[in-house]
Amino acid sequence: MELQITELWPVLGELGVGQVVLTGAERVEKTYWAAGAALDPAQVQAGLVKGLEQAGATRLPVVILSRTLKGALRLLQPPHR
Numbered sequence: 001m002e003l004q005i006t007e008l009w010p011v012l013g014e015l016g017v018g019q020v021v022l023t024g025a026e027r028v029e030k031t032y033w034a035a036g037a038a039l040d041p042a043q044v045q046a047g048l049v050k051g052l053e054q055a056g057a058t059r060l061p062v063v064i065l066s067r068t069l070k071g072a073l074r075l076l077q078p079p080h081r
Contacts, residue, residue: 005038006047012061013051019062023072033067 005022012020024033033039044063052058066072 006043009044009047010051010054013048013057014055015051016055016057016059017061018059019064021064021072021076022066023069024067025069039065 022039041063045060048060048063052060064072064075066075
Protein backbone atom coordinates (compact mmCIF):
# COMPACT_ATOMS: atom_id res chain seq x y z
CA MET A 1 0.00 0.00 0.00
CA GLU A 2 1.46 3.33 -1.05
CA LEU A 3 0.64 6.31 1.14
CA GLN A 4 0.32 9.64 -0.62
CA ILE A 5 1.90 12.69 1.01
CA THR A 6 -1.51 14.39 1.23
CA GLU A 7 -2.73 11.50 3.42
CA LEU A 8 0.31 11.81 5.67
CA TRP A 9 -0.21 15.43 6.80
CA PRO A 10 -3.23 14.68 9.07
CA VAL A 11 -1.40 11.71 10.61
CA LEU A 12 1.64 13.84 11.41
CA GLY A 13 -0.63 16.43 13.03
CA GLU A 14 -2.39 13.76 15.11
CA LEU A 15 0.88 12.28 16.31
CA GLY A 16 2.12 15.62 17.58
CA VAL A 17 5.20 15.72 15.36
CA GLY A 18 7.09 18.95 16.03
CA GLN A 19 8.99 19.30 12.77
CA VAL A 20 8.82 17.76 9.29
CA VAL A 21 11.68 18.09 6.80
CA LEU A 22 11.11 17.00 3.19
CA THR A 23 14.05 17.07 0.86
CA GLY A 24 14.88 15.81 -2.59
CA ALA A 25 17.36 13.05 -3.31
CA GLU A 26 19.11 11.62 -6.32
CA ARG A 27 16.62 8.78 -6.68
CA VAL A 28 13.48 10.80 -6.03
CA GLU A 29 11.21 11.22 -9.04
CA LYS A 30 11.82 14.65 -10.56
CA THR A 31 8.05 15.08 -11.02
CA TYR A 32 7.55 14.81 -7.24
CA TRP A 33 8.41 18.47 -6.70
CA ALA A 34 6.35 19.48 -9.74
CA ALA A 35 3.24 17.91 -8.18
CA GLY A 36 2.42 21.34 -6.76
CA ALA A 37 -0.86 20.78 -4.95
CA ALA A 38 0.52 18.09 -2.61
CA LEU A 39 3.20 20.48 -1.35
CA ASP A 40 1.18 23.69 -1.53
CA PRO A 41 1.52 25.46 1.86
CA ALA A 42 -2.25 25.95 2.16
CA GLN A 43 -2.91 22.25 1.49
CA VAL A 44 -0.16 21.19 3.90
CA GLN A 45 -1.57 23.41 6.65
CA ALA A 46 -5.12 22.19 6.02
CA GLY A 47 -4.01 18.58 6.37
CA LEU A 48 -2.04 19.27 9.53
CA VAL A 49 -4.95 21.20 11.08
CA LYS A 50 -7.28 18.30 10.31
CA GLY A 51 -4.96 16.02 12.30
CA LEU A 52 -4.68 18.51 15.15
CA GLU A 53 -8.48 18.67 15.36
CA GLN A 54 -8.70 14.88 15.63
CA ALA A 55 -6.09 14.79 18.39
CA GLY A 56 -7.35 17.85 20.24
CA ALA A 57 -3.89 19.40 19.89
CA THR A 58 -3.01 23.03 19.18
CA ARG A 59 0.67 23.13 18.16
CA LEU A 60 1.16 23.16 14.39
CA PRO A 61 4.33 21.35 13.25
CA VAL A 62 7.09 23.29 11.49
CA VAL A 63 7.38 22.12 7.86
CA ILE A 64 10.59 22.61 5.89
CA LEU A 65 10.57 21.84 2.17
CA SER A 66 13.84 21.85 0.27
CA ARG A 67 14.70 20.41 -3.12
CA THR A 68 18.25 19.66 -1.95
CA LEU A 69 19.69 18.12 1.19
CA LYS A 70 22.26 20.91 1.40
CA GLY A 71 19.46 23.50 1.39
CA ALA A 72 17.55 21.62 4.10
CA LEU A 73 20.64 21.38 6.30
CA ARG A 74 21.28 25.09 5.85
CA LEU A 75 17.73 25.83 7.03
CA LEU A 76 18.16 23.58 10.07
CA GLN A 77 21.41 25.18 11.27
CA PRO A 78 21.13 27.43 14.28
CA PRO A 79 21.90 31.10 13.56
CA HIS A 80 25.53 32.18 13.92
CA ARG A 81 26.39 34.27 16.94
